[in-house]
Structure formats: structure tokens, C-alpha cells
Amino acid sequence: MGLAMTRNLLKAGYEVVVWNRNPAKCEPLAAEGAKVASSPKEVAEKATYTFAMLSDPEAALAVAEGAQGVVAGLAPGKGYVDVSTVDAATSQAVAAAVRAKGATFLEAPVSGSKGPAEQGKLIFLTAGDQALFDAVGPALDVMGKAKFFLGEEGAGANMKLVVNMVMGSMMTSFAEGLALADKVGLRQSDLIDVIGLGAIAAPMFALKGPAMAKRAYAPAFPLKHQQKDMRLALALGDQVAQPLPMAAAANSLYIDARAHGLGDADFSAVMEAVAAQQQGEAKH
Ligand SMILES: NC(=O)C1=CN([C@@H]2O[C@H](COP(=O)(O)OP(=O)(O)OC[C@H]3O[C@@H](n4cnc5c(N)ncnc54)[C@H](OP(=O)(O)O)[C@@H]3O)[C@@H](O)[C@H]2O)C=CC1
Numbered sequence: 001m002g003l004a005m006t007r008n009l010l011k012a013g014y015e016v017v018v019w020n021r022n023p024a025k026c027e028p029l030a031a032e033g034a035k036v037a038s039s040p041k042e043v044a045e046k047a048t049y050t051f052a053m054l055s056d057p058e059a060a061l062a063v064a065e066g067a068q069g070v071v072a073g074l075a076p077g078k079g080y081v082d083v084s085t086v087d088a089a090t091s092q093a094v095a096a097a098v099r100a101k102g103a104t105f106l107e108a109p110v111s112g113s114k115g116p117a118e119q120g121k122l123i124f125l126t127a128g129d130q131a132l133f134d135a136v137g138p139a140l141d142v143m144g145k146a147k148f149f150l151g152e153e154g155a156g157a158n159m160k161l162v163v164n165m166v167m168g169s170m171m172t173s174f175a176e177g178l179a180l181a182d183k184v185g186l187r188q189s190d191l192i193d194v195i196g197l198g199a200i201a202a203p204m205f206a207l208k209g210p211a212m213a214k215r216a217y218a219p220a221f222p223l224k225h226q227q228k229d230m231r232l233a234l235a236l237g238d239q240v241a242q243p244l245p246m247a248a249a250a251n252s253l254y255i256d257a258r259a260h261g262l263g264d265a266d267f268s269a270v271m272e273a274v275a276a277q278q279q280g281e282a283k284h
């Protein structure tokens with residue numbers, strides 16, 4: 001995600017300084033005009049606005065608050081925008097550390113996967129300091145097709161988790177439908193066509209369905225991240241005493257798929273966990 005988003009900033013003429021834990025991943029961006037820093041701190045020192053796209057809450061905290069982290073390089077007049085999908089508590093902790101340095105903070109997780117990231121068509125779900133939202137608005141418009149400002153930090157993280165919880169449950173339900181159709185002798189391609197013409201048509205079903213029918217799962221949104229989002233959404237439900245039985249059932253399928261080595265496959269690979277359960281075996 002970070003690679004595609006940065007490419008769009010470079011194409012739009014922004015001066016960009018990049019850092020990645022595995023430095024080899026910076027090489028294509030360096031070839032396209034980005035400067036490479038040796039730490040997140042150096043990025044924040046060199047840039048006015050620092051964006052982070054990281055896997056999970058642990059990574060977001062490490063990169064923000066580590067000894068060579070972003071916060072160490074911030075100062076008044078600078079801003080930090082975290083576009084990773086994390087929980088509200090992580091975002092709030094980072095926001096407090098950023099503001100203690102006199103800088104501003106915006107959480108801005110995205111809806112949309114690899115394709116929209118490449119095409120500059122992401123949807124930003126932001127919250128935090130509105131002045132920073134206004135300042136980075138043109139950059140968000142380069143990377144995305146829509147942006148929402150939802151209020152204080154935590155609101156963007158929560159919105160993202162709710163959206164991805166719904167998406168994760170939709171995907172498991174779709175996988176069960178494909179598996180059941182196959183079991184009763186229906187063509188999965190017919191099911192995909194029928195769903196696509198009716199009230200439950202969804203771009204996700206049309207996009208992923210044909211590959212799922214072939215049991216092919218080239219990664220766009222890695223399954224390990226979908227399972228992380230289900231876990232964080234369920235924790236959010238616990239915090240506010242909202243029962244989420246459908247999401248809990250879906251999460252157990254993602255956990256199963258992840259345990260069987262499918263964490264780096266696309267999240268549609270949850271199909272394999274569904275198929276294995278229907279066969280009454282733990283084979284994937
Ligand atoms: N892929 C998608 O379709 C979408 C993903 N998201 C969210 O965006 C985020 C990134 O997703 P994606 O790009 O697919 O994930 P990847 O797994 O491809 O990238 C994760 C990034 O986090 C870095 N990272 C992980 N742990 C650490 C750490 N401890 N310290 C420093 N860096 C670390 C990785 O570095 P390294 O390269 O060194 O491993 C890598 O740059 C996730 O929160 C995901 O849920 C949101 C919308 C869509």
C-alpha cells in the first residue's frame with residue numbers, strides 16, 4: 001500500500017523522503033525520485049508532513065515512539081499522518097506523543113485495496129487535528145477519491161474497523177455460498193452472475209468471485225491483516241458491550257486460515273477454511 005501511495009505522490013510532483021524497515025523495498029521509489037532516510041526520525045526531521053503505512057498497532061507504536069521513531073524527529077509546524085489500520089487506543093497514544101512535541105496528528109486509515117491505491121482512488125477515514133487535515137488535503141486528494149473528517153482521533157480508527165468487520169463477514173458468507181453451490185452441483189460462475197444482478201451485488205464479489213472459484217488468492221489485502229481487523233473490531237465490541245456473533249464466527253475462520261499458512265494470501269483465501277470445514281477436515 002505504501003509503495004503505491006508514495007508513487008502517486010511522486011507522480012504529482014511532491015518531494016518525498018522514504019523509510020522502510022526492510023530497506024530493499026525503498027529501492028523502486030529511490031529510482032523514481034524519492035530520497036531514502038535511515039530512520040523514521042530522519043524522515044520526520046526532513047519532511048514537513050510524515051505519513052506512515054504500517055501493518056498493525058505494534059508496528060505503529062514502534063515506528064512512532066521508538067528511539068529512532070517519528071516522534072523524535074517532530075517539532076512545532078510539522079504533522080504526522082498515520083494511515084495504518086489500528087485501534088483507537090493506539091492512535092490516541094500516538095496523538096498524545098506527537099502533540100507533546102508541539103506537532104499535529106491525523107489518523108487516516110483507508111478503504112480500498114491495492115488497485116485503488118495504485119489508481120489514487122482510496123477513501124480516507126480521518127480524525128484528529130483538523131488543521132492538519134486541511135494542510136494535507138491536496139496530498140490526500142492525489143492518493144484518494146474521497147476523504148472524511150470524523151472528529152477526534154479514534155473516530156477514524158473505529159470507522160475503519162466497523163467497515164472492515166462488515167467486509168470480513170461478507171467475505172466469509174460469500175465463501176460459504178460458493179462452497180455450498182459447488183456441493184449441490186451448481187456452477188459457481190452462475191452464482192456469481194446471479195448475485196451480481198440482484199440487491200446484494202457488491203464490487204467485492206464481482207472482483208474476487210471468479211478467482212475464488214479457481215481457488216486462486218493473489219494477495220491484494222493480506223488475510224493476516226483482515227484477521228487483525230476482525231480481532232480489533234471484536235475488542236471494540238467488547239469495550240462497548242456490543243455483541244458481534246457474526247463477526248466472531250467469521251474471525252474464527254480467518255484464524256483457522258491463518259494457522260494453516262494463508263496469512264500472506266489474499267483475504268478471500270478464507271474460502272479454504274470454509275471448504276476444509278465442509279469436508280470435516282483441517283486440510284487446506
Ligand atoms: N493491502 C490492503 O489492501 C490494505 C491494507 N490496509 C492496511 O494498511 C496497512 C498496511 O497494509 P499492507 O501494505 O497491505 O501491509 P504489508 O504487510 O505489505 O506492509 C506492512 C508494512 O509495515 C512494516 N512493518 C511491520 N512491522 C513493523 C515494525 N515492527 N517496524 C517497522 N515496520 C514494520 C513492514 O515493513 P517490512 O517491509 O520491513 O516488513 C511494511 O512496510 C495495514 O494496517 C492494513 O490493514 C488498509 C487498506 C487496504
Ligand SMILES: O=CCCC(=O)O
Nearest residue numbers: 085111112113164221
Ligand atoms: O483494509 C483493507 C480494505 C480493503 C478494501 O477496502 O477493499
